[in-house]
Every structure is written in structure tokens, then in C-alpha cells.
Amino acid sequence: xxxxxxxxxxxxxxxxxxGKAVVRVLERLGHTVEFRxxxxxxxxxxxxxxxxxxxxxxxxxxxxxxxxxxxxxxxSSSCVSMMRDHYMKAADLAQDTKxxxxxxxxxxxxxEFTEFLVKKLGVExxxxxxxxxxxxxxxxxxxxxxxxxxxxxRLLKQVRSLELLPxxxxxxxxxxxxxxxxxxxxxxxxxxxxxxxxxxxxxAEVCTAVDNSxxxxxxxxxxxxxTFVRTAxxxxxxASTAGAEGGGQ
Amino acid sequence: MKEQxxxxxxxxxxxxxxxxxxxxxxxxxxxxxxxxxxQAKRNRVVGELPxxxxxxxxxxxxxxxxxxxxxxxxxxxEENCTxxxxxxxxxxxxxxxxxxxxxxxxxxxxKEVIKIKTMTSEExxxxxxxxxxxxxxxxxxxxxxxxxxxxxxPSHFVVPALHKNRQQVREIFQxxxxxxxxxxxxxxxxxxxxxxxxxxxLRIKVAVSGANFLVAENGAVCIVExxxxxxxxxxxxxxxxxxxxxxxxxxxxxxxxxxxxxxxxSATGERMNPYNSIWTGVHAGDGPKEFHVVLLDNGRSPILxxxxxxxxxxxxxxxxxxxxxxxxxxxxGHAYESVYPGPIGAILTPQLHSMHEGRSLPYASxxxxxxxxxxxxxxxxxxxxxxxxxxxxxxxxxxLSGKLGLWNIxxxxxxxLFADASRLSLAQHLGQIGQKVVVSKNGFIExxxxxxxxxxxxxxxxxxxxxxFRDWWEQREKTQQTPIATAPTSSDKTQEKKHAG
Amino acid sequence: xxxxxxxxxxxxxxxRTALRAPAGVDTAxxxxxxAALPRLYKREGTMDPAALLDLFTHRLVEYDAGVYRTSAENxxxxxxxxxxxxxxxxxxxxxxxxxxxxxxxxDFQRASRFxxxxxxxxxxxxxxxxxxxxxxxxxxxxxxxxxxxxxxxLVPDYHLCVVFAAQVxxxxxxxxxxxxxxxxxxxxxFSGPSATADIEMTRIKGVHGPRFLDxxxxx
Numbered sequence: 021x022x023x024x025x026x027x028x029x030x031x032x033x034x035x036x037x038x039g040k041a042v043v044r045v046l047e048r049l050g051h052t053v054e055f056r057x058x059x060x061x062x063x064x065x066x067x068x069x070x071x072x073x074x075x076x077x078x079x080x081x082x083x084x085x086x087x088x089x090x091x092x093x094x095x096s097s098s099c100v101s102m103m104r105d106h107y108m109k110a111a112d113l114a115q116d117t118k119x120x121x122x123x124x125x126x127x128x129x130x131x132e133f134t135e136f137l138v139k140k141l142g143v144e145x146x147x148x149x150x151x152x153x154x155x156x157x158x159x160x161x162x163x164x165x166x167x168x169x170x171x172x173x174r175l176l177k178q179v180r181s182l183e184l185l186p187x188x189x190x191x192x193x194x195x196x197x198x199x200x201x202x203x204x205x206x207x208x209x210x211x212x213x214x215x216x217x218x219x220x221x222x223x224a225e226v227c228t229a230v231d232n233s234x235x236x237x238x239x240x241x242x243x244x245x246x247t248f249v250r251t252a253x254x255x256x257x258x259a260s261t262a263g264a265e266g267g268g269q
Numbered sequence: 270m271k272e273q274x275x276x277x278x279x280x281x282x283x284x285x286x287x288x289x290x291x292x293x294x295x296x297x298x299x300x301x302x303x304x305x306x307x308q309a310k311r312n313r314v315v316g317e318l319p320x321x322x323x324x325x326x327x328x329x330x331x332x333x334x335x336x337x338x339x340x341x342x343x344x345x346x347e348e349n350c351t352x353x354x355x356x357x358x359x360x361x362x363x364x365x366x367x368x369x370x371x372x373x374x375x376x377x378x379x380k381e382v383i384k385i386k387t388m389t390s391e392e393x394x395x396x397x398x399x400x401x402x403x404x405x406x407x408x409x410x411x412x413x414x415x416x417x418x419x420x421x422x423p424s425h426f427v428v429p430a431l432h433k434n435r436q437q438v439r440e441i442f443q444x445x446x447x448x449x450x451x452x453x454x455x456x457x458x459x460x461x462x463x464x465x466x467x468x469x470x471l472r473i474k475v476a477v478s479g480a481n482f483l484v485a486e487n488g489a490v491c492i493v494e495x496x497x498x499x500x501x502x503x504x505x506x507x508x509x510x511x512x513x514x515x516x517x518x519x520x521x522x523x524x525x526x527x528x529x530x531x532x533x534x535s536a537t538g539e540r541m542n543p544y545n546s547i548w549t550g551v552h553a554g555d556g557p558k559e560f561h562v563v564l565l566d567n568g569r570s571p572i573l574x575x576x577x578x579x580x581x582x583x584x585x586x587x588x589x590x591x592x593x594x595x596x597x598x599x600x601x602g603h604a605y606e607s608v609y610p611g612p613i614g615a616i617l618t619p620q621l622h623s624m625h626e627g628r629s630l631p632y633a634s635x636x637x638x639x640x641x642x643x644x645x646x647x648x649x650x651x652x653x654x655x656x657x658x659x660x661x662x663x664x665x666x667x668x669l670s671g672k673l674g675l676w677n678i679x680x681x682x683x684x685x686l687f688a689d690a691s692r693l694s695l696a697q698h699l700g701q702i703g704q705k706v707v708v709s710k711n712g713f714i715e716x717x718x719x720x721x722x723x724x725x726x727x728x729x730x731x732x733x734x735x736x737x738f739r740d741w742w743e744q745r746e747k748t749q750q751t752p753i754a755t756a757p758t759s760s761d762k763t764q765e766k767k768h769a770g
Numbered sequence: 771x772x773x774x775x776x777x778x779x780x781x782x783x784x785x786r787t788a789l790r791a792p793a794g795v796d797t798a799x800x801x802x803x804x805a806a807l808p809r810l811y812k813r814e815g816t817m818d819p820a821a822l823l824d825l826f827t828h829r830l831v832e833y834d835a836g837v838y839r840t841s842a843e844n845x846x847x848x849x850x851x852x853x854x855x856x857x858x859x860x861x862x863x864x865x866x867x868x869x870x871x872x873x874x875x876x877d878f879q880r881a882s883r884f885x886x887x888x889x890x891x892x893x894x895x896x897x898x899x900x901x902x903x904x905x906x907x908x909x910x911x912x913x914x915x916x917x918x919x920x921x922x923x924l925v926p927d928y929h930l931c932v933v934f935a936a937q938v939x940x941x942x943x944x945x946x947x948x949x950x951x952x953x954x955x956x957x958x959x960f961s962g963p964s965a966t967a968d969i970e971m972t973r974i975k976g977v978h979g980p981r982f983l984d985x986x987x988x989x
Contacts, residue, residue, distance in 0.1 A: 027738050029687065033697050034731065036738035055742045061687040066680060068636060070658025074684040081688060105652070164638035193595045197635025204633060205723025206288050210599040211635070212727065240728030243713060299970075306971035323811040330807040338803075340785045341795045347778075353954065359777040369774075411977060412968040428968055435969050455969040459977050466978065471886050487953050497924065497964035497979020504920045505886050515781065520804055522953045526946040527811065529959070533906075537967060540829070541906035541942075544979060545959035546920075554883065555919035555956050566781045574788035 022052045023136075024089040026082075028096045029061035035232045041259035042095050042133055045146055048259075049137075058085045062094075064102035067110065069199045076114045079107055083122045091140070092126075095133040095255050097230045101165030103130055132162070133255055134230055138171045144178050150260045151181035155224035157215070157238065158190040159231040172230055172254055179257060185222040189214075196237035216241040219249060227251045279606055282629035287604040296432045300424075300601040303431040304592045310538025311589060311643070317540075318530070327527045329647035332583035335485075335518055336573060342485040342518045343564065349488030353550025355560045363393035366512060366565050370395065370477065371402055373510055373561055379404065379475040383466075385492065385499045386410035387479025388426045388586065389512050389565060391608040392621075395477070406477070407469050409498035411462050418445040424602030424610060427536045427588040432601045466498065476502035476557075478511045481585070482528060483518040483562070490562065491525060491547045493532060503546050509557040515564050516582040528585060531645035535587035568621035577656040581616050583646040588613075590640035590650060596633055605630060612640035616653045624660050631657035675720050690739075697737045708732045813947075815904075815940025822904050823987065826938050829907025833962025834975050836984040845932060845988060846873045849896065852984050858893040858928055864918025867896065871932065882918045886925050894928035895980075900952075902938045903945045907962065909933060909985070910945060912955040920956050928982040929963075935989045 023046055027039045043053045063078035082103075086092050094100050104127060111120035137143050156176060162168045176184055195201065195211025215238055219227045227242075227249060229235050235251040242249050279286075290296060315321055335342055347357045360366035374382060382399065384390065384406050396406045396417070408417040412430040416423055419441040423429030430438070439453045442461050451461055478499070482491040490511060492499050503509060519525065525547070533542040551560050573579050591597045591611030602610030607618040607627060615634060619627035631654045634640075640650040665671030686692045709715045714730035716722070724730065736744075785791075817825065827837045840848040850873035853861065862881035863872070872878050878896070881889060898916035902909045909931055911917045923929055939945050949957065964979030975981060 029693065032693075032738045033700070033733060036734055036736060036741050039738035040741065055739070057739060057743075058690045060690050060693050063687070066684060066687075068655055068658075069676075069680065070631070070655065070660075070662035071680045071684070072655075072659040072662070074680060078684065078687045106655075109652075160635070160637035160639075164642055191639075193635050193637035193639070195595070195635055197637065200632065200635045201728075202720060202724055204284050204287065204596075205726060206284065206291055207596055207599050207633075208635070208723075209727040210291050211595050236731065237728065240724075240730060243729040243731075244715075244727060303971045320811040323808075327807065327809050327811055334804060334807055337789065338795075338800050339789070340782050340791060341797070341800055343782065343785070358774055359781050361777050361780055365777060409978070410968070411966050415968070428971070430968060431971070433969075438969055455972045455974045458969055459966055459974045463977055470978070471890065489953065495964070496966045496968075496977035498977065500920065500924050500958065501978050504924055515785070523943075523946045523950060526813075526943040527809075530811075530906075530942050539961070541903070541908045541959065541961040543961050543963070543965050547953075547957040547959075549954045549956075552913060552919075552956050555913045555921075564781070566784065570781060570784040570788050572788075573785060574790075 022054060022090045024054050024056060024086060024092045026059055026062075026086070026092050026094040026099070026130075027055070028094055028099045030236075031095060031232055034236065035253065038095050038232055038253040038255050041253065041255040042093065044259040045137075045255060046093070048147060049141065049143060056085050056089075062099040062102045063110070064099055065198055067102065067106055072110070072113055076110050076116075079110050080116075080119055083107075083119065083126055086126060086129075087122060089129060091136070092130045093133055093136045094130070095230070095253060096232065097132045097159055097162035097166050097168065098233055100130060100132040100135075101161040103127060105165055132166055132168070132230060134172045134175055135166060135168055137175060137258075144174050146175065146178070146258045148178075148258045148260050149180040150257045152226050153183045153185055153224045154226045154228055154257065155185045155187045155219060155222040156190065157187060157194065157219070157227055157229040157234060159229050159234045160193050162230050163191055168230070175254065175258060176228070182257070185224045187222055188218040194234045194237050196234055198233070201237060212237060212241050216245065220247060225249060226257075228254050228257055230254050281606055283604060283606070283633040284629065286606050287600045287633075290600045290604045295434070296601050296603075297599065299432050299434050301598055303428060304598055307428070307538055307592045311535060311592065314534045314538055314540055318534070324527055324531050325645055325647050328531050328585075328645055329583060331519065331524050331527060332585070332646050333580065335520055336516060336579060336582050339515065339518065339573065342520055343515060345485040346483050346488055346518050349486065350483075350490075350550055350562060351488070353488045355488065355550040355562055358561060358563045360563050360565045360567070362567050366393045366563055366567070367395060367398045369563050370510055370512065371398065371404070373508070374399070374404055374475055377475055377508055379473070379508075381405045381407060381469070381473050382475045382477050383407050383409050383469055383473045383502050383506065384413070384476065385478040385494065385502045386413045386429065387477070387512060388423070388608050389479045389514055390477060391423060393512070393565070393567065395512070407466070407473070409466050409470070409502060410494070411459060411496060411498075414462055414466070415441060418442070422603060423608065425588055425591055426586055426609065432603070470501040470505050474506050475508045475510070476506040478502055478509065480511050480513045480517060480562075481532065482525060483513060484522050484525070485518050486521045487549055489522060489547050489549045491545060493529070493542050493545045495537065495543045497544060500544055500546055503548070504556050506557055508559045508561075510561045510563065512563045512565060514569055515566055516569055532585055532587050535589040535643065535645045568623065571623065572620045575656075578616065578620060578653045580648045581613070581620060581653055583648050584613050584617065585646055587645055589643040589645065593639040593643045594634075595637060595639065596635065605633065612650045612654075613648070616650055616657060619657060624657070624664065628661050628664075631661060694737070694739060697733065697739075701733045701735060704732050811943070812941060813943040815944055817904070817940050819935065822938060822940055823935060823989065825940075826902060826904035826907060827987065829904065830962065830985055833907055833983075835962055837987060838984065839987045839989055842988055845871050845986065848986055849873055849930065849932075850875065852930060852986065853894070856894070856928060856982070856984070860891070860893045861930075862889060862892045862895040862922055862926055864897055864916055864922055866915025867898065868916070871896065881922055884922070886921055889921060889925035892926050894930060895923055895926040896930045896932070897923055898932050899937060901945050901948050902933050903942055904938055904940050906942060908945075908959045909961075910949065911958045911960070912949075912952060914952070914955060920958055923958070923960075924979055927980055929980040930984045930986065932986045932988060935987065
């Protein structure tokens with residue numbers, strides 16, 4: 021299958037290792053990965069902060085870039101949820117029927133990375149080895165928008181040498197929420213403190229998730245506290261083989 | 270009589286008010302305990318019902334239908350309630366509602382009234398207004414009694430005193446009921462309230478209530494409660510005045526079969542709350558001889574005009590969204606500076622004030638979606654939050670200070686970058702160089718300037734790596750490396766190690 | 771025009787403007803739209819009668835109510851036994867209560883027209899009911915024969931309620947189907963004795979309504 025990678029703007033800028041890991045996993049499974057250089061952002065930051073009109077050209081740009089793609093895969097549930105939950109609304113807001121038609125045609129071809137592996141490819145064992153204690157944070161969009169359920173857990177359970185440790189209240193928000201963490205920095209910090217505490221309580225070496233946005237936030241606290249617990253996007257764990265380092269931030 | 274149309278608690282923004290509450294570890298402990306208990310109970314009894322999603326669908330559809338034809342159903346309710354012996358009054362705003370209720374009480378020369386918990390009366394500042402006119406209201410719901418005697422404000426609309434623990438309640442009761450030897454167990458406190466109020470039920474002849482539902486088809490009113498204080502107020506006095514928001518009407522009596530399943534389970538985690546009262550008008554030999562319904566608009570009808578946010582008025586005030594909200598967990602209700610706190614308050618309050626007040630509330634959410642997930646009438650709160658953020662941004666952009674504000678400039682700049690990949694790439698390169706001024710010796714960003722400074726109060730930020738993904742890809746294509754399918758390349762490993770925490 | 775009429779017209783017109791509603795209400799269209807609303811939730815119960823009564827009993831016990839079973843011919847003697855055990859003698863009764871429910875040796879007072887002060891002097895109340903819901907452990911009272919006005923079952927601190935097996939339905943919708951005919955009557959659902967969880971979410975039995983409830987199930 022020819023998979024077009026939507027790396028997302030923040031992974032592109034901040035977490036290139038995650039993108040490399042996605043490429044590694046997909047190529048290992050025998051697929052061709054392409055990267056369209058015109059890609060930028062899904063528009064979520066603008067949309068969620070209330071800059072709705074400003075988000076529309078970004079959305080239009082995204083749709084133009086991937087119009088003819090066979091499959092689009094993004095290692096971010098929040099960006100994919102932006103597309104599924106809000107792109108049609110954006111088209112309505114712009115009263116752009118062409119955009120609406122394009123969105124309707126494109127959406128069924130867009131997958132979050134783990135969703136793509138399990139739901140589209142039917143793969144749970146991607147041949148990874150990761151000799152570490154890992155805990156999994158259930159990001160908000162992955163559960164409440166994409167309804168990934170136990171898909172990421174099923175993938176992690178197939179990773180050799182990986183010890184999966186349960187997280188208390190895995191479904192509770194880490195407090196990131198994009199610009200929420202800036203506009204309501206104090207409340208966001210309090211939410212984060214709870215999340216960081218539950219992560220530390222697991223005794224895990226690595227906290228993983230399907231979203232680097234949450235992980236960047238969680239790691240911000242773990243690092244500030246000078247703990248030695250790392251975070252790693254699930255793609256980096258799934259890409260890892262034979263005692264390899266799984267990336268980490 | 271002086272009364273403002275709207276009575277916000279203060280002009281503090283959510284982040285400012287939240288800061289104070291976050292520093293109050295007692296309140297946070299109390300709120301956390303209470304919301305955890307209700308959440309667990311709610312999840313258990315909701316999980317029992319295999320048709321929960323169908324009940325939500327039906328509830329949402331009935332409420333949306335009622336709102337879509339609200340004029341029709343209100344007129345029908347008015348006609349049927351009047352036929353059953355009730356009197357309908359219409360109040361455009363808080364001042365008008367206060368005036369109507371005051372006149373009704375004065376007509377009966379009452380100096381005291383008993384009240385059932387009603388957030389609508391909090392919304393119009395009824396108690397304050399009655400007291401200013403020489404009438405003493407007595408709250409009879411245990412939590413509202415705690416709030417009233419403690420001169421406090423409700424922080425939740427099902428359990429208004431959930432921010433108080435038993436020791437704090439005991440102190441209030443000891444002081445205000447003159448009971449120096451009062452015990453500290455919840456049973457002692459409930460028993461003290463029973464004794465304190467029983468005499469009032471038997472003596473006071475005018476009661477004020479809210480209502481959970483109005484039924485258009487027969488003019489019925491429905492109130493759900495737990496303690497029996499509601500039944501006392503609805504049954505024993507000669508005069509009953511119910512203040513009800515215009516949105517609370519249901520088309521038919523049998524629609525209650527949906528909401529009397531979803532409301533108790535969502536609100537208190539019970540299969541059914543101890544008491545539901547349903548009545549029509551007046552009934553000879555049973556209950557009040559005179560019954561008044563005051564239908565309150567107070568900013569509700571304009572909300573119907575907005576197709577995106579009209580769903581806000583579907584709310585049945587179960588407060589499940591408060592109990593599920595991670596933001597509410599941290600701050601409790603007072604941070605919202607509104608009678609209606611939590612996620613639903615964050616969308617309802619600013620709209621009731623035509624987006625002129627509570628403008629920071631749509632931002633008081635991480636958009637995690639927990640509220641929508643539990644809502645028994647499927648109000649898509651995150652969606653409405655974003656919609657209202659859009660309104661706030663548009664308002665701001667109409668002012669010079671808003672246009673030149675850091676947020677607007679930053680967002681316009683980001684939109685400019687995202688319009689074209691070459692601009693984004695250039696910005697990445699500039700960032701990789703420019704960030705040197707903020708990166709600490711340990712390789713992390715520990716202090717950020719201006720509006721970003723809040724982030725680094727408690728969090729470090731990883732700096733931009735030396736190479737973006739798109740640059741790596743370009744390099745990979747140029748060098749035509751063999752596929753990296755088997756293992757990380759050595760250069761990858763170096764890169765990873767460099768950034769390992 | 772009086773103020774109230776002005777306010778009424780203003781509110782209704784504001785609603786119509788907001789809804790962009792056409793002039794004139796098309797009640798037939800609204801009715802057909804209402805009829806098409808999705809109602810895929812469970813309406814009819816599926817349990818067999820024995821399991822249904824067990825569920826109802828279980829729910830009531832969870833609410834801290836006393837539950838007793840008897841046959842139709844033994845109601846009077848069971849009432850005597852329960853009241854004696856509770857030590858309650860002066861008992862309010864509504865109009866229309868079958869005389870065979872009233873054993874000798876108690877002071878039953880026809881109290882349908884009692885004021886609240888008179889009711890407050892009594893030690894309990896004995897009634898029947900209209901319908902009951904097993905799934906939620908609720909009993910529904912209406913102002914009808916053998917049930918009386920609402921204050922009767924509110925002011926006394928103890929309530930003994932006689933429920934016939936045929937009155938126990940499984941689901942809330944089934945109860946509403948039965949209540950629909952007399953929907954205008956004052957109606958009270960009660961589920962266990964009065965309770966509150968307002969202090970630290972601890973359920974405390976008995977605040978203002980009756981603190982003690984016994985249910986006599988007639989099978």
C-alpha cells in the first residue's frame with residue numbers, strides 16, 4: 021500500500037524521531053511511504069483556540085495536498101480528530117461546498133497510526149522488541165473522538181520484552197489541551213501534577229501514548245522534577261527492535 | 270426595587286479566580302472526594318442499563334424538538350396549567366422575575382418563605398432581593414441551608430455545598446443554630462437540619478421552588494429531590510411559586526419516562542432519587558390553594574438563534590459534566606464565578622450574558638471531551654466551547670487592542686506560516702537557531718517569556734531538535750539510503766540519544 | 771395591556787424570531803415530527819414474575835426499607851405484626867383503604883383531611899399504591915383511594931405501604947404507560963426513605979420525609 025505520511029506540524033518540528041519510527045514500521049511491514057513536502061498543519065491550534073476563519077485556509081491547504089492520496093496516516097489522534105470532528109464544520113463556516121465535497125471524499129482515507137495498523141492492516145504484532153517497563157496514557161482524542169479502545173494496548177502487548185504497567189485513571193486528561201496549557205497555565209499545571217504522579221506511581225521507565233502533544237506535556241513535568249522516566253510515542257516503541265533504544269525525548 | 274438584570278459574582282476571569290482556588294487545598298480535597306464518589310456511583314448505575322445510549326438519543330431528540338418548537342409548547346403549557354388552576358407569569362429578565370415574586374409574596378403579607386433548591390433563583394439573586402424587601406427566605410435543601418447559613422455560594426448545582434466537609438458544616442450549624450454540643454457525624458448534621466426546618470415547614474405559608482420539567486400536554490410540573498424538603502414545600506404551604514426557565518418544557522407526560530431514568534443516574538448515581546413530585550395546577554384538599562409559575566427568559570431566547578449552540582438549552586441540570594470534568598476537579602465551582610459552573614456553565618453563562626460576561630469561560634476547558642461523553646442529553650460541549658471561542662475571538666478582533674494583542678498577532682503569524690510549507694520550513698530553521706537564547710545549560714527550555722511563561726512555571730520544554738522531519742526526509746531522498754526497515758541507523762541512534770531525557 | 775401580557779408577547783416573539791419560525795403554528799407538522807423521534811430504549815420488561823418481585827425486594831432492601839411478603843387474605847394480620855414490631859399504634863389512613871387491612875388493637879385515624887399539625891402527632895401512615903417499578907425500587911402514590919393526599923404520606927415519620935404483585939412493573943416506561951390515564955392527579959414517586967448525600971456524599975437515611983419505610987408485598 022502506498023501510505024502518505026501526514027507528520028503533523030509539531031511532530032515535524034519537535035519530534036522527528038516519531039516520524040522516522042512510523043516510516044520504519046510501515047516499511048518493515050512492506051508498505052511504501054511517501055512524504056508530501058507541501059504539507060503543513062491540520063489547523064487544530066487555530067480552530068480550537070477560536071481562530072475559526074483563520075483555520076479555514078490551513079484546512080483547505082491540507083485537503084489540497086492529500087486530495088489524491090491513497091491512504092493518509094498521521095501519528096496523532098488529536099490531529100485526526102480535528103479532521104473528523106471539525107473539517108465539515110469548517111467547510112460549512114466558509115460556505116464552501118467544494119471544500120465540503122473534498123473533505124467528504126478524503127476523510128475515509130485518513131487514519132491515525134495505530135488505528136491504521138490494527139483496523140486497516142489487521143496487524144497487531146509489528147515485530148518489535150522493547151525491553152522496558154512501559155505505561156500507557158490514554159489520550160483524550162484517541163478515546164473520546166477516535167474511539168481507539170484497546171487498539172494501542174493490543175499493539176503494545178505484542179511487543180517482545182515489553183512490560184506493560186497499568187496507569188491509574190489512564191483516561192483522565194493530562195491538562196495539555198493545546199493553548200489551554202498557556203491560557204490556563206495554573207489549572208493545566210495542577211492537572212499535569214496529578215498525571216505525572218500516577219505515571220511515577222507505576223514504576224515505569226517509559227510513558228507512551230499515541231499523541232506527542234500529551235507526552236511533551238507529561239515529560240515537561242517529569243523532566244522538571246528530574247525524574248528519570250522518559251516518554252516515547254508508541255510508534256517509536258513499535259519501531260524498536262532487539263534491545264534498541266526506543267527513542268524518547 | 271433595585272435589581273440588576275444580571276448578577277455576576279465578580280469581574281475576575283477564570284484563570285484569576287482559579288488561581289485562588291488552586292491554593293485552597295481543603296476545597297480541592299473536598300471537591301476531589303465528592304466528584305470521585307459521584308462519578309463512581311454514576312458509572313455503576315449507568316453501566317447497568319444496556320439501553321443507555323438509546324435513552325441518551327431519545328433524551329437529546331426530545332429536548333431538541335421541544336426547543337425547536339418552544340413557542341408552541343410554552344403556549345400549550347400555559348393553557349393547560351391555567352386550566353388546571355395554576356397562574357402563569359412571564360418574566361423577561363431577572364428584575365421582572367424578582368418583581369413578580371415579591372408582589373405575590375407581599376399580596377399574602379408573608380414575612381418568610383421556604384425554598385427548595387433552585388439555581389434559577391440563584392441566577393436572579395432572589396434571596397438578596399427578598400431580604401432587601403424585608404422578607405426572609407429559608408433554604409430547605411440541606412446543602413443550600415449550609416450555603417445560606419455559611420453565607421457562602423453554591424459550587425455545584427446538584428450538590429451545592431460539596432466544597433464543604435463535615436467539620437466545616439458542623440461549625441456552621443453550631444454557630445448559626447446555636448447548638449454548641451452538635452455531633453460531627455453526617456447523621457447528626459442531617460438531624461439538626463430536620464429539627465431546625467420542621468417547625469418552618471409547619472408554620473410558613475408561602476414556598477418558592479424551581480422545577481426540573483414542565484409538561485406541555487397537561488400543564489404538569491415535575492420536581493426531583495432526595496430529602497423530602499421539596500415535598501414539604503410543594504405540599505404544606507398555601508401558596509407555591511415556581512420559578513422556571515422557559516427552556517424546561519417537555520412536549521408530553523410520557524417523555525418523563527426517559528428523563529426520570531437519565532437524570533437520577535447522571536446526577537446522583539441513583540437508579541431513582543428518593544422523591545419525584547409531579548402535579549398539575551391546584552388540587553382540592555391536596556397541596557397549595559394557589560399555584561404560580563414564573564416563566565423566566567433572562568437571556569435564554571436569543572440562544573435559540575444560534576444553530577450551533579442552541580443545544581446548550583437541552584441541559585437538564587444533572588451536573589454529570591461537572592463531576593466528569595478534570596478542570597472542575599481541580600478548581601471546584603467557585604472559579605467559574607457563576608451560578609452555573611463546570612463545562613455546562615462555561616457554555617451557558619457567557620451565552621446568558623450575550624457574550625459580554627464570562628468571556629474567559631469558553632477557554633476554561635482542555636477540550637478533553639469527558640463532559641460530552643457523560644451528558645444524558647448529548648450536548649456536545651467541546652463543540653460549543655470552540656464555537657463560543659470563535660465568537661470571543663471575533664469580538665476581540667473588532668477592537669484595536671484585540672487586533673494588536675499578542676494572541677491575535679501570534680495566531681495570524683502562525684496562520685501565515687501554515688499557509689505554505691516553505692514558510693514553515695524557514696521558521697523551523699530560524700527557531701533552531703533563535704531558541705539558543707531560551708535553552709538552559711541542561712539543554713531544556715525552563716523559562717519562556719510573555720504569555721508563554723505560564724507553561725514553564727511547572728514544565729520544562731524540549732528544544733527543537735537540530736533537524737526537522739522534513740529536512741531528514743529530504744536528506745534521505747538525496748542520499749538514497751537503503752530502507753531503514755530493519756533497525757535504527759547509527760545516525761538515528763545518535764539523534765535519539767542526544768534527546769533522550 | 772397589562773405588564774404580564776407585554777412580557778408574554780415579548781418572550782414568545784423573541785423565541786419566534788430566534789427560531790426564525792414562520793408565522794402561524796402548524797400543529798400537525800409538529801405532532802408528526804414528535805411522533806418520529808427516536809425511542810429505541812427498552813420499554814417492555816422481560817423478567818418472569820418471580821424474578822421481578824425478587825428484584826423489587828432487593829432494590830427496596832438496598833434502600834434500607836423493610837420488605838415483607840404475605841397473601842391477600844393475611845394482609846390484616848401482617849399489618850398488625852409489622853406495626854407491633856415497629857411499636858407504632860396511632861396510624862393515619864387515607865379514605866378508601868380496605869377495612870380488612872385494619873387489624874384490631876391499633877388507633878387508625880382517617881386522616882385524608884387532617885392538617886399537617888394533626889398529621890405531625892401521628893406515629894405512622896398505612897397506604898396502598900398505584901404502581902411500583904422493580905428496576906428502580908420505586909413506589910408511585912397518587913391522590914386516589916387508599917393513598918390519599920400527598921401530606922398524608924409525608925408528615926408522619928413512618929410509612930407502611932401495601933403493594934400487590936400485579937402493581938409491580940419492571941421498567942420506568944411501563945409505569946408511565948399505566949400512569950398516563952390519571953396523569954393530572956398529584957403524583958409522588960418514592961424510592962426508599964428520604965435521604966441525602968449532601969455531606970461528603972455519604973448517604974444518610976431520613977431527613978425531612980418519612981425516615982422509616984416498610985413494604986408489604988402481597989403475592
